[in-house]
């Protein structure tokens with residue numbers, strides 16, 4: 461939600477204040493956007509764990525991240541908040557904190573020792589002025605490469621590409637074999653994460669950080685960034701005519717059926733493979749970037765707990781935060797979700813080969829980089845996404861795309 465919209469909504473909030481209609485006990489309405497097959501299976505694990513702990517879970521699924529976040533903010537500022545709402549591990553909910561509209565879960569964080577068990581980028585996103593405003597539930601890496609083993613075999617690709625050049629060569633082979641080389645859902649957020657993946661993996665962590673953390677105009681104008689942009693646009697040659705508007709999970713389905721070769725997507729895609737009974741290393745493969753030094757973008761999801769002075773809801777919120785982050789829920793949920801747990805004290809034996817690869821990379825802190833939403837405000841993310849989409853979908857020149865990027869980064 462844009463800053464201005466939030467202000468307006470806040471002004472209206474007083475009109476709706478006091479309308480909250482939550483029932484007694486540990487009944488908790490939870491808003492989230494997990495509606496695909498794999499996502500639904502994962503959130504069910506969380507709901508079951510909450511029920512097993514004595515709570516009553518009221519599921520409010522809203523399709524689409526942007527839509528679900530807008531619905532949650534409208535409910536919060538309208539004075540009729542849910543007990544909990546999903547956001548990405550990012551700055552997306554920082555305006556709401558600044559307006560004093562969230563309860564903190566300091567008790568749970570202290571009791572569970574979050575400072576010790578959570579990676580720094582997650583702590584930075586949820587801890588504001590010493591208070592913990594969200595329960596993190598997973599670590600997603602939004603910039604994985606997934607591929608259909610059947611499609612690779614059909615195209616005669618023997619090894620996973622280790623460089624951008626090898627990647628383009630693999631795409632050419634897939635095209636020649638009659639497979640859609642790149643399965644992409646042409647929606648703004650998917651185009652943006654494809655771009656971010658390319659920036660991090662082909663451009664490198666330094667370039668990525670100079671763009672998103674430093675917002676350095678000289679870097680936007682550099683030859684290195686220009687190459688990232690033009691190679692990103694080169695990927696457009698490998699998508700099919702059905703790409704525009706396609707949902708991300710329908711793109712994953714193309715790999716599942718072998719009609720698509722590669723999808724660049726977060727590891728939530730793995731939830732779809734799992735729901736289709738496909739196994740990592742068997743029917744599909746995964747690589748987290750090009751070569752052994754590729755950066756690992758840290759992203760994920762959290763649940764925030766809207767302000768209320770109703771004791772029963774506060775109790776439910778604390779129970780939710782405890783259950784969502786507990787070791788057993790973490791393993792059950794993350795196995796279905798395709799993400800890795802937020803804590804290291806869990807039994808990793810139950811994770812698949814891609815998750816294990818992710819956990820291994822994560823151990824090297826120098827390879828961890830924050831997702832762009834952690835480094836930039838929601839308004840800036842919106843402007844950047846528009847710039848990427850325009851460049852991807854029109855014949856805008858690389859030079860004009862550089863200008864658009866520079867202006868979006870000015871805020």
Ligand code: GAL
Nearest residue numbers: 494499525548600728760761
């Ligand atoms: C992301 C979220 C993931 C996954 C994905 C697609 O924002 O972090 O958990 O759900 O959206 O829905």
